[in-house]
Amino acid sequence: MFNSRLTLSDEKATMVLNPVISKLAGKLVVLASASPRRLEILRNVGLRFEVVPSWFKETLDKSLFKAPHEYAVETAKQKALEVARRMPIKHLKTPDIVIGADTIVTVDGMILEKPVDKHDAYRMLSSLSGKEHSVYTGVAIVVCHEKENEEVDYQLIQFYEETKVKFADLSEDMLWEYINSGEPMDKAGGYGIQALGGMLVEYVHGDFLNVVGFPLNHFCKQLSLIYNHCTSSSDQKSESVHLSLNGTHPTSVLSQPTPNIPTQSSHGSSSIPKPSSASSSQTHLTHCSPSASPGHKVKRKGSDSEVSQSSWTLVNSLSKHTDGREAKLRDSENTLPLISSSGQLIEHDVTEHEDSEPRKEDLRRIGELIDGFKASKALFTAARLRVFDLLHRMPGLDAAQVAQEVKASVKGTECLLEACVSLGLLKSKERTYENTDLATSLLRSDACFSLHGYIQHCDDTLWPLFSHLESAVEEGHSQREKVVSNKPKDMLKDAFHNSQEAKLRFMNAMHCVAKVAGKSVATAFDLSRYKTACDLGGCTGAMACEFTKAHPGMSVTVFDLPAVAELSERFHPLHSNNRVSFVAGDFFQDELPKADLYILARILHDLTDEKLHILLSKIADVCKPGCGLLLSEIFLDEDRSGPSRGLLQALSMSEGKQRSATEYSVLLKSHGFITAQIRHTDNLLDAMFCIKA
Numbered sequence: 001m002f003n004s005r006l007t008l009s010d011e012k013a014t015m016v017l018n019p020v021i022s023k024l025a026g027k028l029v030v031l032a033s034a035s036p037r038r039l040e041i042l043r044n045v046g047l048r049f050e051v052v053p054s055w056f057k058e059t060l061d062k063s064l065f066k067a068p069h070e071y072a073v074e075t076a077k078q079k080a081l082e083v084a085r086r087m088p089i090k091h092l093k094t095p096d097i098v099i100g101a102d103t104i105v106t107v108d109g110m111i112l113e114k115p116v117d118k119h120d121a122y123r124m125l126s127s128l129s130g131k132e133h134s135v136y137t138g139v140a141i142v143v144c145h146e147k148e149n150e151e152v153d154y155q156l157i158q159f160y161e162e163t164k165v166k167f168a169d170l171s172e173d174m175l176w177e178y179i180n181s182g183e184p185m186d187k188a189g190g191y192g193i194q195a196l197g198g199m200l201v202e203y204v205h206g207d208f209l210n211v212v213g214f215p216l217n218h219f220c221k222q223l224s225l226i227y228n229h230c231t232s233s234s235d236q237k238s239e240s241v242h243l244s245l246n247g248t249h250p251t252s253v254l255s256q257p258t259p260n261i262p263t264q265s266s267h268g269s270s271s272i273p274k275p276s277s278a279s280s281s282q283t284h285l286t287h288c289s290p291s292a293s294p295g296h297k298v299k300r301k302g303s304d305s306e307v308s309q310s311s312w313t314l315v316n317s318l319s320k321h322t323d324g325r326e327a328k329l330r331d332s333e334n335t336l337p338l339i340s341s342s343g344q345l346i347e348h349d350v351t352e353h354e355d356s357e358p359r360k361e362d363l364r365r366i367g368e369l370i371d372g373f374k375a376s377k378a379l380f381t382a383a384r385l386r387v388f389d390l391l392h393r394m395p396g397l398d399a400a401q402v403a404q405e406v407k408a409s410v411k412g413t414e415c416l417l418e419a420c421v422s423l424g425l426l427k428s429k430e431r432t433y434e435n436t437d438l439a440t441s442l443l444r445s446d447a448c449f450s451l452h453g454y455i456q457h458c459d460d461t462l463w464p465l466f467s468h469l470e471s472a473v474e475e476g477h478s479q480r481e482k483v484v485s486n487k488p489k490d491m492l493k494d495a496f497h498n499s500q501e502a503k504l505r506f507m508n509a510m511h512c513v514a515k516v517a518g519k520s521v522a523t524a525f526d527l528s529r530y531k532t533a534c535d536l537g538g539c540t541g542a543m544a545c546e547f548t549k550a551h552p553g554m555s556v557t558v559f560d561l562p563a564v565a566e567l568s569e570r571f572h573p574l575h576s577n578n579r580v581s582f583v584a585g586d587f588f589q590d591e592l593p594k595a596d597l598y599i600l601a602r603i604l605h606d607l608t609d610e611k612l613h614i615l616l617s618k619i620a621d622v623c624k625p626g627c628g629l630l631l632s633e634i635f636l637d638e639d640r641s642g643p644s645r646g647l648l649q650a651l652s653m654s655e656g657k658q659r660s661a662t663e664y665s666v667l668l669k670s671h672g673f674i675t676a677q678i679r680h681t682d683n684l685l686d687a688m689f690c691i692k693a
């Protein structure tokens with residue numbers, strides 16, 4: 001819902017740093033992993049991708065592998081291939097690239113995966129205590145090429161990275177305290193080096209991110225080989241394997257290799273450059289698929305790099321769809337099957353001369369937009385049924401057990417749980433379910449950074465509002481009167497015309513956003529010179545609280561309507577903070593509390609121009625020169641082309657409007673405030689700091 005957005009400068013930096021990531025733009029890149037760490041590592045470098053967690057069960061017989069890394073690579077390959085095979089059938093789209101990974105820890109000849117329970121975590125961590133161990137992440141990149149005859153060619157690039165980690169001696173107390181933190185449970189070896197587990201580590205030799213779950217540097221080098229340096233050669237032959245849709249037993253056939261895919265060394269060794277530093281990290285390429293015979297392995301011309309490759313062909317025949325209906329968009333033919341609103345198949349002939357065929361990425365984008373509302377509603381429903389709370393308390397329930405607990409049908413619950421898995425909200429193993437880290441941190445109603453209250457608000461208020469969007473666009477004003485009987489003056493007052501429960505729900509939604517965005521806003525600027533602040537319309541005081549945490553010398557007065565101030569007491573433990581106080585009043589009518597910094601978070605975008613000027617003049621009147629004004633809103637791009645979150649918010653047609661940072665600056669300047677700094681935070685709200693001239 002809140003896509004983290006790279007700023008323009010970040011995007012440029014990414015393009016300069018790694019042209020490969022930008023080459024993947026517009027391609028359907030799929031991460032076949034439920035690991036939130038992998039998602040974050042790849043998202044942080046600006047890669048755009050979908051997450052489709054693999055259903056492959058990590059049950060390969062370890063004794064069959066000569067070395068532990070072979071096990072990790074094979075598991076990664078099976079994870080990626082399972083998703084590459086499933087997507088054309090279940091998601092009706094073929095990815096361009098599927099990335100699978102598997103992280104294992106090895107010590108004393110044992111392979112440690114994720115602990116099954118606390119005792120298993122204890123066994124693992126005590127075996128690591130005081131010793132050096134290796135962490136291997138195997139990675140498989142499956143490159144899919146749709147051919148004209150609806151077959152898909154699969155090319156596989158696989159590699160691994162090793163990092164050595166040394167643990168300090170761990171006392172029993174430390175071990176159990178760490179285990180009881182809950183952190184070990186979803187992590188290989190039972191620790192997370194990126195969090196509390198980092199305290200157990202004496203040294204790391206090699207790629208740190210490899211330990212966290214994904215060897216980013218090695219991955220980029222491999223992508224670079226695929227997309228930048230390789231040339232096709234017509235005399236090259238590689239072995240390809242023909243797979244049927246259920247794809248279990250490949251039969252070999254010869255085919256031309258797809259251009260730009262690196263080919264395999266006959267020795268299976270790698271000349272991918274090792275990290276140039278003194279790092280002891282080793283980079284390796286594994287042997288090709290067992291079915292690829294050495295006779296077909298070709299060293300790529302014009303480069304001393306060799307990487308492994310094998311190629312599969314998947315017969316993706318429409319006639320094999322189990323329900324007998326043709327549902328796939330056949331972009332390799334001149335006939336596009338469309339489904340009519342009554343569900344019938346419409347054959348629409350498009351000749352090559354009339355129109356060019358739609359691009360895959362366009363179809364995918366439109367598909368995502370068409371389905372966006374279903375995804376939102378699936379999230380809302382799971383949150384409303386408290387599925388994420390339940391699976392936090394009782395991880396590993398199956399659909400029937402969840403259905404019983406949430407008092408819903410088994411069929412419906414199963415569909416909902418599976419949809420949540422596909423959206424990266426839940427993970428499933430052997431038809432049981434548990435939260436992903438994302439759900440644990442943001443969707444549980446009692447999580448510190450829970451967005452549960454905001455999700456409820458979206459479902460209760462914004463969802464019905466958006467169902468009247470057509471009239472809102474035609475008439476140019478909010479359709480709230482169609483949703484609630486009494487016509488509002490403004491959103492907050494409107495909420496107060498309803499029941500106390502509705503007021504609390506609205507406050508809870510604002511509270512969630514302030515808690516999640518608060519720290520980014522509060523720490524965006526050096527505010528050390530300000531000792532007293534006033535958060536105008538500060539609701540529950542969550543934002544104020546973040547300001548006092550970030551600035552130890554600062555006290556903050558929250559100024560809001562009497563009904564809000566009264567109810568804000570419910571949002572404990574905020575009131576335990578004695579540097580946050582509440583004053584009841586209406587900022588349009590009453591005198592503003594004195595302060596040397598005023599905070600306006602999520603206020604201005606909802607006000608008419610007239611009200612906005614009244615409020616800004618009142619603030620300007622009480623501000624002495626040097627006083628600060630901190631504004632926090634979603635800032636639109638200067639050309640108003642994004643971010644979508646701001647532009648979609650405008651569609652609720654409140655009385656106000658969404659503005660860019662420059663537009664806000666101009667407004668504030670007209671009241672004597674000079675913009676000192678602007679910060680795009682990459683969180684839910686951006687921030688601007690102005691000083692009274």
Ligand SMILES: Cc1cn([C@@H]2O[C@H](COP(=O)(O)OP(=O)(O)OP(=O)(O)O)[C@@H](O)[C@H]2O)c(=O)[nH]c1=O
Nearest residue numbers: 033034035037102103187188191192193211212213
């Ligand atoms: C050593 C270490 C591991 N991990 C996590 O351990 C999981 C390994 O399990 P996996 O089987 O490779 O992945 P998964 O989480 O089950 O996801 P999937 O790819 O869907 O199988 C991954 O999450 C990693 O980040 C950390 O977060 N920090 C660390 O220091």
